[in-house]
Amino acid sequence: MSSQPHIVLPWIVRRTRLPLLSLRCAHCRTGSATTGDGRFRVNANGKLLDVWLLVRCVACDRTAKLTVHERMPVRSIDPDDLHGYRVNDPELVAARLLDPRLAHRNRFTLDWTGAWRLDVRSAWTDEPWPVQVDVRFEDPVPVRPDRLIADGLGLSRNEVLRRTKSETTLSRPTSTDFTFTVMPDPRLSLGRPGPAAVGRPVPDRSGEVDLRKIIRDSHPSTGRT
Structure with missing residues (x-):
């Protein structure tokens, strides 16, 4: 792969x-x-x-x-x-x-408590792994990337550390654009996340996150907005 x-x-x-x-x-x-x-x-x-x-x-x-x-x-x-x-x-x-x-x-x-949200425009499909996510800040909201990723994907923070790769230090607050890559779960036989692996909306720990439901049957974004 x-x-x-x-x-x-x-x-x-x-x-x-x-x-x-x-x-x-x-x-x-x-x-x-x-x-x-x-x-x-x-x-x-x-x-x-x-x-x-x-x-x-x-x-x-x-x-x-x-x-x-x-x-x-x-x-x-x-x-x-x-x-x-x-x-x-x-x-x-x-x-x-x-x-x-x-x-x-x-x-x-x-x-910034309660003064921001994360807009997640995501679509998981049968396309092969890995998946890259580009995080852009419209405003200088300081967030910890590991918490943001956990909330956006509905993963535990341990899973975030195990399944994501990024040049950004995930445990250090930032308000600068960054990119991370989500790798397949080696414990799963399928090359895509199951319902329990990705897409569970969870409460934000540092701000007001308005997470749109991750749609699994739509076409993926390929970098075009």
């Missing part, structure tokens, strides 16, 4: 909403905040501009400001961004929140 993958399947990790922020409230000391409706505050001082992203404590609703720009020359800010700050553009809110420089500057981390 050839070691080259015969089927290539696309998986996509994408957010379902903006993540919460792990940020200590100065008023009630609760450690979680939200961007809420998504608003910026812009303050002009001559030719200099301050821009903040406003967040709210999930417990007491107290507003806090995250510094986006501080005493920045107006001319150095992209006109489209400047307009977006003034009209509270939702896409710009998301872009700034997900920018790791904002988190570093304001000392918070993102809490």
Whole structure:
């Protein structure tokens, strides 16, 4: 049997909403905040501009400001961004929140629990093994590949380690695209997974996974989307 993958399947990790922020409230000391409706505050001082992203404590609703720009020359800010700050553009809110420089500057981390899903476009057929899966991240959601694969295929994590090959370290969280190959189960006589081997939806351990049922009688994807 050839070691080259015969089927290539696309998986996509994408957010379902903006993540919460792990940020200590100065008023009630609760450690979680939200961007809420998504608003910026812009303050002009001559030719200099301050821009903040406003967040709210999930417990007491107290507003806090995250510094986006501080005493920045107006001319150095992209006109489209400047307009977006003034009209509270939702896409710009998301872009700034997900920018790791904002988190570093304001000392918070993102809490992705319940804020993402895994879209599995899979079809198992009578085509020969092995099967390659390309995982693409639309948003920087940190996930452990071994858990993601286990949830996506309905396998135990031990089976994932035994039956998959990848150049990515499976036990280390990542938000970077990666590829893995699923090998046949040597304990099975057939060259394809049985109903108990693949396709059981299982709860996600680190996010909100919306797994579509794996269809076994459809034609496989061959790398085309």
